[in-house]
Amino acid sequence: MNELAATDRESVCRWLTEHIARHRKADPATIGPDVPLAAYGLDSVLAVTLVADIEERYDLLLEPDTLWEYRTIALLADLVSARLNATTDSPGPG
Template sequence: MNTDASTIEAWLEGRVVAYGKVDIGSFTPETPLAELGLDSVYALTLCGDIEDRFDLEVDPTIVWDHPTIRSLAHGIAGRLAAAA
């Protein structure tokens, strides 16, 4: 599995669209997650998806610590690199 930040970023964008919060092309990787409808339920769901996809345990606060898709992708990539 490719775990570089750009691949993770694309996957995260797909999750945002799949959750039905926004349409593809209506946001950028730098759009704050809060502007994309992020709430506590969405954060928990996203964390579960991250754990399942990358076999990486994450705390829901990761989405508050990394408030954009790009920042979150880099945070996940860094954790994966540290775990390798």
């Protein structure tokens, strides 16, 4: 089982906040979970980078346009944690 599969929504939200703050060279306290990512300068290049980073960190496959549908850290954290929990709750093969 993936060690990160049991990650809860709050830890995903925290990681996303810190990750976006690093990209922006900003204090994580200035990044709000309900602020549209576009307000932080999210462009197509950063969106692709962020999706790839999420996929690598959480071992998930996301659509390239995920960030245009899930426009805030809170919404994105909901999606990631739901997918992780669905993976955890799924019965294994056999």
